[in-house]
Ligand SMILES: NC(=O)C1=CN([C@@H]2O[C@H](COP(=O)(O)OP(=O)(O)OC[C@H]3O[C@@H](n4cnc5c(N)ncnc54)[C@H](OP(=O)(O)O)[C@@H]3O)[C@@H](O)[C@H]2O)C=CC1
């Protein structure tokens with residue numbers, strides 16, 4: 530079994546570690562030739578999760594994406610949404626033909642507010658039946674530590690989801706499947722916005738009492754948004770939805786919460802991005818969801834709060850007061 534992993538960051542590294550537990554051959558694409566050389570020589574990713582050992586017998590790093598895709602059955606996309614178009618720009622439809630494509634990305638393409646699966650369908654004619662997503666509450670850092678984790682593979686094609694769930698199951702990862710690909714993808718985008726907003730309010734002095742109310746209001750906001758853009762019966766208390774919201778809003782490892790916390794403490798967006806050295810998808814997601822939802826009359830106090838602060842340069846204190854007034 531040959532699998533291509535696209536992306537050299539923390540989540541791609543964690544996915545390579547998980548897959549390496551099984552009997553698979555991984556062709557791992559990243560953009561930096563220096564990083565590829567480092568991995569070949571030292572068997573570790575120099576910049577992300579560098580404690581993880583990369584086994585040369587079943588993982589081969591590449592900088593040529595077409596070569597990395599040659600002869601593989603599965604493709605996993607794991608670069609932040611804002612860089613996906615750039616990462617795959619050398620490809621044509623034929624490079625992805627007959628491949629099963631899994632997005633591990635929890636974000637939307639900022640230029641056109643598009644989900645990754647819709648981008649793949651539009652630009653590369655990939656059928657939704659040949660796609661899935663990796664969801665669930667799971668930080669790359671805990672995968673590196675082999676802490677017990679749970680992933681959900683969502684696809685309208687349950688056979689494909691089940692096959693991929695089998696590949697991702699290992700000593701420290703349990704997997705399950707869902708058919709609700711859109712709901713899970715949008716809920717993952719929304720939970721990043723919420724975690725970022727939780728970080729901002731924490732930075733502004735909000736306590737645990739306030740955050741608990743934020744998170745429960747957030748669940749209702751996520752439901753309102755997802756019900757409008759991807760209506761169907763779903764159990765939002767499943768770990769792919771609620772679990773991911775909780776881990777991102779509360780974990781010390783959350784990039785979105787950390788980024789928001791810096792904003793709440795007075796950092797500019799640019800300073801927070803520089804300090805982080807990792808991508809907080811929620812920053813882009815706030816604008817995507819805010820713009821997308823303009824045509825729908827949906828109450829979104831948490832998204833509005835983050836949008837006003839991040840994109841309208843609004844007063845942190847004033848927006849915090851507005852948010853306090855709106856939460857129940
Ligand atoms: N980290 C986590 O725990 C989890 C992350 N995710 C999702 O996974 C996705 C990837 O995030 P994550 O791995 O954390 O991100 P990181 O911030 O850890 O890494 C970002 C990666 O993107 C690369 N990159 C930047 N620009 C480009 C470009 N133009 N073309 C190709 N690659 C580029 C960087 O390369 P370079 O180093 O060369 O700059 C780096 O390898 C996100 O959607 C995230 O939400 C999902 C679940 C868990």
Ligand SMILES: O=C(CO)COP(=O)(O)O
Pocket residue numbers: 635665666667668721724773776777782783784785786808809810
């Ligand atoms: O999706 C994640 C955990 O499930 C990662 O969230 P962060 O990007 O905020 O770290």
